Structures are given as C-alpha cells and as structure tokens.
Amino acid sequence: MSEENKRNEYSADNIQVLEGLEAVRKRPAMYIGDVGIKGLHHLVYEVVDNSIDEALAGYCDTIKVSINPDNSITVEDNGRGIPTGINTKEGKSALEIVMTVLHAGGKFDKDTYKVSGGLHGVGVSCVNALSIHMRTEVHREGKIFEQEYSIGKPLYEVREIGESNATGTIQTFKPDSSIFEFTEYNYDTLAARMRELAFLNKGITITLTDLRSTEGEEPRQTVYFSEGGLREFASYLDRNREKLINDVIYFEGEREGVPVEVALTYNTSYTENIQAYVNNINTHEGGTHLSGFRRGLTNTLKKYATDSGILAKEKIEIDGDDFREGLTAVLSVKVAEPQFEGQTKTKLGNREVTAPVSQAVSEMLAVYLEEHPAEAKLIVEKVILAARARHAARKAREMVQRKNVLTGSGLPGKLADCSEKDPALCEIYFVEGDSAGGTAKQGRDRHFQAIMPLRGKILNVEKAMQHKIFENDEIKNIYTALGVRVGTEEDSKALNLEKLRYHKIIIMCDADVDGAHIETLILTFLFRFMKELIEKGYVYIATPPLYQVKKGAKSEYAWNEDQRDRLIMELKGGGSESSVTVQRYKGLGEMNAEQLWDTTMNPEHRTLRQVTIENAAECDQIFSMLMGDDVPPRREFIEKNAKYARLDV
Numbered sequence: 104m105s106e107e108n109k110r111n112e113y114s115a116d117n118i119q120v121l122e123g124l125e126a127v128r129k130r131p132a133m134y135i136g137d138v139g140i141k142g143l144h145h146l147v148y149e150v151v152d153n154s155i156d157e158a159l160a161g162y163c164d165t166i167k168v169s170i171n172p173d174n175s176i177t178v179e180d181n182g183r184g185i186p187t188g189i190n191t192k193e194g195k196s197a198l199e200i201v202m203t204v205l206h207a208g209g210k211f212d213k214d215t216y217k218v219s220g221g222l223h224g225v226g227v228s229c230v231n232a233l234s235i236h237m238r239t240e241v242h243r244e245g246k247i248f249e250q251e252y253s254i255g256k257p258l259y260e261v262r263e264i265g266e267s268n269a270t271g272t273i274q275t276f277k278p279d280s281s282i283f284e285f286t287e288y289n290y291d292t293l294a295a296r297m298r299e300l301a302f303l304n305k306g307i308t309i310t311l312t313d314l315r316s317t318e319g320e321e322p323r324q325t326v327y328f329s330e331g332g333l334r335e336f337a338s339y340l341d342r343n344r345e346k347l348i349n350d351v352i353y354f355e356g357e358r359e360g361v362p363v364e365v366a367l368t369y370n371t372s373y374t375e376n377i378q379a380y381v382n383n384i385n386t387h388e389g390g391t392h393l394s395g396f397r398r399g400l401t402n403t404l405k406k407y408a409t410d411s412g413i414l415a416k417e418k419i420e421i422d423g424d425d426f427r428e429g430l431t432a433v434l435s436v437k438v439a440e441p442q443f444e445g446q447t448k449t450k451l452g453n454r455e456v457t458a459p460v461s462q463a464v465s466e467m468l469a470v471y472l473e474e475h476p477a478e479a480k481l482i483v484e485k486v487i488l489a490a491r492a493r494h495a496a497r498k499a500r501e502m503v504q505r506k507n508v509l510t511g512s513g514l515p516g517k518l519a520d521c522s523e524k525d526p527a528l529c530e531i532y533f534v535e536g537d538s539a540g541g542t543a544k545q546g547r548d549r550h551f552q553a554i555m556p557l558r559g560k561i562l563n564v565e566k567a568m569q570h571k572i573f574e575n576d577e578i579k580n581i582y583t584a585l586g587v588r589v590g591t592e593e594d595s596k597a598l599n600l601e602k603l604r605y606h607k608i609i610i611m612c613d614a615d616v617d618g619a620h621i622e623t624l625i626l627t628f629l630f631r632f633m634k635e636l637i638e639k640g641y642v643y644i645a646t647p648p649l650y651q652v653k654k655g656a657k658s659e660y661a662w663n664e665d666q667r668d669r670l671i672m673e674l675k676g677g678g679s680e681s682s683v684t685v686q687r688y689k690g691l692g693e694m695n696a697e698q699l700w701d702t703t704m705n706p707e708h709r710t711l712r713q714v715t716i717e718n719a720a721e722c723d724q725i726f727s728m729l730m731g732d733d734v735p736p737r738r739e740f741i742e743k744n745a746k747y748a749r750l751d752v
C-alpha cells in the first residue's frame with residue numbers, strides 16, 4: 104500500500120470515528136436509554152463499569168465516585184490505568200482511542216474476561232460524547248498522563264504531566280446540558296447502585312462522596328464494601344422482614360463454564376423477591392438463568408418433601424409458585440456473550456445458562472436441607488401453607504368472577520367510564536373518597552377520562568393472604584375497572600395486558616399523610632400483582648396544588664412553599680397586603696370541579712408523575728418496609744423521605 108493510500112485510509116477511519124460519536128449525540132437515547140434523569144445517572148454507571156471490569160480482572164480493589172460541586176462526576180480507580188502508548192494501527196494513543204472511538208473499550212486486552220454488556224457496555228466514549236467536558240488522568244509506568252475532551256473531541260494530544268508511583272485511572276465528566284433534561288445528580292440513586300455493585304462484586308471498596316454545597320458541614324459520604332457478596336445482599340434485602348430460617352443458603356462457583364453466585368433465604372411474608380443479575384445488570388424481565396433457578400429450587404424442594412414423607416399426608420397439589428412464597432434470593436451469573444431480549448432488553452436469552460444455574464441451586468439446596476432438618480421442615484410447611492392458600496384464593500376468585508358475570512357489563516358500579524374505547528387514549532383516575540370522586544366526575548372530560556372512587560384505605564396487600572386480597576371490594580374494583588386479570592393459576596405475573604382498558608392509570612389522592620398512605624397502598628397492590636403496568640409506564644400520580652393565592656378576581660395555584668411565596672409577592676405588586684389571600688388545600692374535596700380540572704386533570708396544565716422502578720432490589724424492600732409489620736424502620740423512612748419517597752418508587 105502506498106503512503107498516499109495509507110493516509111487516505113487513515114483519514115477515512117478518522118471520519119468514521121467522528122460519525123460514530125456524532126451518532127451518539129444525535130440519538131443519545133439509543134445508546135444510554137433516555138436523556139432524562141435515568142440516562143444522566145447511566146453515565147456514571149458506564150464509567151464505573153469500566154473500573155469494575157478492571158477489578159474483576161484482578162487489578163483493582165478501590166473505586167471512588169464523587170459528585171463535584173458543579174454536578175460533574177469523578178470516578179477514580181486503582182487499576183492498571185488505561186494504556187497510553189501509541190497504537191500502531193491507528194497511530195494514536197490507546198487512551199485517545201478508548202475515549203473517542205465507539206465500542207473500543209476492551210479491544211486492547213483480549214485475554215481478560217470482559218463481561219460488561221447489555222444496557223451498559225456502550226463504552227466510555229459515549230459518556231465522553233455526551234459530556235460538555237471530560238478529563239482523563241492515568242497513572243502508569245511511573246508517570247501521570249492526561250487528556251481533555253469536549254463533546255467527545257480531544258482538546259490536545261495525550262500529555263505527560265508528572266510522576267507517580269501509583270497506578271490507576273481518574274475520569275471526570277460533566278454531562279452536556281443541551282442533551283440532558285436534568286443535570287443534577289441524586290445521591291440516593293447513585294448510592295443504591297454503588298451498594299448493589301459492592302454486593303455483586305465482593306471485596307471491592309466503593310466510596311461515594313457528595314461535594315456539593317455543604318457549607319460548614321462535612322461532605323456526605325458512604326463507603327460500600329461487602330465481604331460476603333450475595334450472602335450479605337440477601338440478608339440486606341430481608342433486613343426488615345421476619346426470618347423463617349436464620350441462614351442464608353449460598354453457592355459460589357462455576358458450572359459448565361458459567362460463573363454462578365446465588366444466595367437464598369425464607370422470611371414469613373407471602374411475597375417472592377428474586378433479584379437476578381447478568382454481568383451486574385439487573386434482569387427485571389428474567390430469562391434463562393431465572394428459569395434455571397426456579398427449576399433447581401422446585402425440583403430439589405419437591406424431592407426433599409416427597410422423600411421425607413411430609414408431603415404424603417397432604418392431598419394437595421403443589422405448584423411452582425408455592426415454593427417461592429416468602430423466598431428472598433439473589434442470583435448473579437456472568438455470561439461472555441449475553442443475548443438480552445424483551446421489552447426493556449433485560450431478559451436473558453442464552454439457553455446454555457439454564458442448566459448450570461439449575462445444577463448449582465439443586466446442589467447447594469440439597470446439601471443444606473440434608474444438614475438442617477429443622478429448617479427444612481419449616482420451609483416445606485410454608486410451601487404447603489402457600490398451596491392451601493392458593494387453592495382458597497382460586498375458589499374466592501371464581502366466586503367473584505361468577506358474580507361479575509351476573510351483573511352484566513362486569514364493570515364496577517362505582518366506575519364512571521369514559522366514552523372513548525381506544526385504551527391508548529383513555530385515562531382512569533383512582534380517586535380517594537366518594538366526595539372527591541364526585542367532584543372529579545363533574546370536572547373531568549368524559550370523552551377520555553374515567554373516574555373510579557375508592558373508599559378510604561384499601562387493603563394492605565403486603566400483610567394479607569391471597570384469598571383475602573381478591574375478596575376485597577376496593578381491590579376488586581381496581582382490577583375489574585382496569586379489565587386485566589390478576590393471579591391466574593398458570594402464572595400470577597402474566598397479565599392479559601391486551602385487555603387493559605386505559606393506558607394512563609392515575610392515582611389522585613389528597614396531598615396529606617393519609618393521601619400518601621392510600622397512594623402507597625394502591626401502588627403496593629399494583630407493584631405486587633400488576634407490576635407490568637408500572638414497568639410499561641402506565642401508572643401515574645396526580646399532583647393537586649397545595650395552595651391557592653388570590654387577589655380580587657385573579658387566582659393562581661402553588662405546589663410548594665417557594666411558589667406560594669413568589670405568587671404572594673407577584674400579586675401584591677404595589678398594592679396593599681391585605682388584598683392577597685392564601686388558601687391551603689387540605690384535600691381534593693376543597694376544590695370545586697373547575698379548579699380540580701384546571702390544576703390537576705387538564706392535560707394541558709397538570710403535572711403527572713410517572714411511576715417507575717429505578718432499582719428493583721431497593722423497590723421491593725421499600726414496599727415491604729412501608730407496608731409490613733415492622734414500624735420503626737417505616738417511621739424512620741417516612742420522616743427522612745417524606746417528600747421523595749413517592750417520587751422514587
């Protein structure tokens with residue numbers, strides 16, 4: 104190849120590189136999911152993932168993450184440092200290539216077992232492309248190197264700036280505010296992920312520090328470190344539940360070349376909480392590894408129950424679900440080339456993973472049951488109880504359904520339905536109390552808005568057995584109005600979503616403590632029995648205003664104290680103070696139909712908060728804590744998070 108050709112090829116490559124990062128900026132959501140609060144935090148996870156990979160390769164044990172005063176992020180590790188030498192093919196520093204070429208992350212080190220992927224694994228160059236400024240510092244070979252970038256483009260060539268006898272990589276980036284809807288980081292969101300990563304990768308110390316506005320105070324800092332890995336993760340998830348057995352049953356090893364780590368325990372609740380991870384990514388939608396887990400669990404418990412003779416007396420048929428009531432488990436597998444499927448790409452498709460996981464679970468469980476007959480008996484008895492409850496629940500449900508057929512339309516009598524029939528255009532408001540329900544009925548646009556008043560506190564599903572849940576009037580009203588089935592025999596989690604009658608399900612409660620409680624009760628029911636509705640983004644919370652500020656015929660609404668005070672100032676203008684009146688709304692009932700429409704129901708003015716599941720492991724725990732038996736942690740949480748608890752679920 105002539106010199107000339109080589110040059111051309113080089114520049115062609117160059118153009119492609121530019122196109123690569125240009126594409127990231129043009130369609131950021133394709134690379135990081137979205138440009139909202141989630142995507143913003145995703146950038147951090149992406150950078151931390153690289154340090155975790157270095158730790159998994161065995162070269163790094165400390166990662167420090169800081170939120171800087173300007174909401175930029177610094178991630179520092181003590182790994183080998185990204186190589187800085189000139190890459191002969193590209194004629195550029197390896198560091199520059201890692202930072203500016205799409206998917207160039209692990210290219211230089213094929214021998215190490217690199218397992219990042221799925222939602223993450225888009226590479227640090229994506230973060231760079233979406234940052235108004237980024238700086239990388241590398242300590243390596245006794246020296247310190249640096250390079251800076253703006254929207255992914257190097258500001259200068261990699262340069263040497265000093266000497267160092269340590270090794271490691273320090274990445275600092277500031278997300279581009281012209282790309283992201285929000286640029287303010289949430290400590291608790293990052294903390295939940297760092298905690299999760301520490302449990303999933305035992306032995307790594309991850310420190311999170313918030314360096315923003317802490318006049319006079321020490322910066323907020325949390326150090327995450329787990330010696331026991333998933334064993335400790337399972338205990339952590341169950342920390343507010345009552346234990347059925349004292350132990351966490353644990354396995355770590357490799358089966359058929361697949362690294363598997365799994366921990367499980369049982370509590371006295373009726374809910375199942377299995378968190379399954381592939382390459383440190385929570386696979387909400389399950390997949391082949393989860394099937395393996397379930398198979399291993401069911402087979403081994405069934406065999407034990409049969410062999411031990413406990414089952415012989417029972418004339419009851421045991422179902423797969425029965426083995427998982429009160430189960431808390433964490434499963435983590437590493438897959439070299441994961442195939443992620445499903446709506447949110449969080450379902451593992453690799454068939455070869457099922458058998459190794461099933462084997463691992465069977466082995467560890469068989470050994471445990473053999474060695475702990477007293478605990479084994481407790482577990483089997485709980486399974487039998489679950490089976491009995493399930494049979495009772497089916498009977499109750501059949502009764503309800505038969506009754507519904509008799510009443511004609513099958514819709515609850517209290518539902519004020521809308522006239523539109525296309526679910527995509529329809530909304531349903533679940534409204535606290537009959538009187539607010541009446542106001543909402545008058546205020547709504549009946550073309551597309553349906554109103555379903557709920558009387559007082561609905562049943563706390565976290566504390567009730569299944570048959571009680573389906574017999575409860577308000578719960579019945581919720582699921583019959585929605586049109587979807589819950590808790591079928593085959594699979595309690597598979598909703599018949601094609602029957603869903605509304606694509607916006609809006610919970611509208613008073614803006615007070617009782618309202619918050621009812622909101623949480625409804626959300627708990629939806630989370631436990633209709634989780635898909637939340638996952639698909641159909642569930643919203645209405646936000647009625649807290650204040651009305653009035654002067655003469657002029658009236659404005661405020662949703663918080665700042666807004667209220669600003670309105671008072673505005674309306675006062677030069678006029679006398681006494682002419683401005685402030686009304687504090689204690690409940691929806693204090694608004695008339697027109698006010699309710701204007702502030703809370705009119706799509707042009709209202710603010711709906713979409714309910715999302717940010718961190719599945721934390722979410723389960725928050726619901727069990729909020730709704731469970733143990734009062735002190737609940738009180739503590741509510742006091743600490745009074746304003747945010749409802750936003751974060």
Ligand code: 0RA
Nearest residue numbers: 153154157182183184185211212272
């Ligand atoms: C490839 C090769 C080597 C290190 C890394 C990647 C590396 C990348 C990141 C990203 C954040 N922290 C990191 N630490 C290391 C080293 C190859 C060698 O030294 O032989």
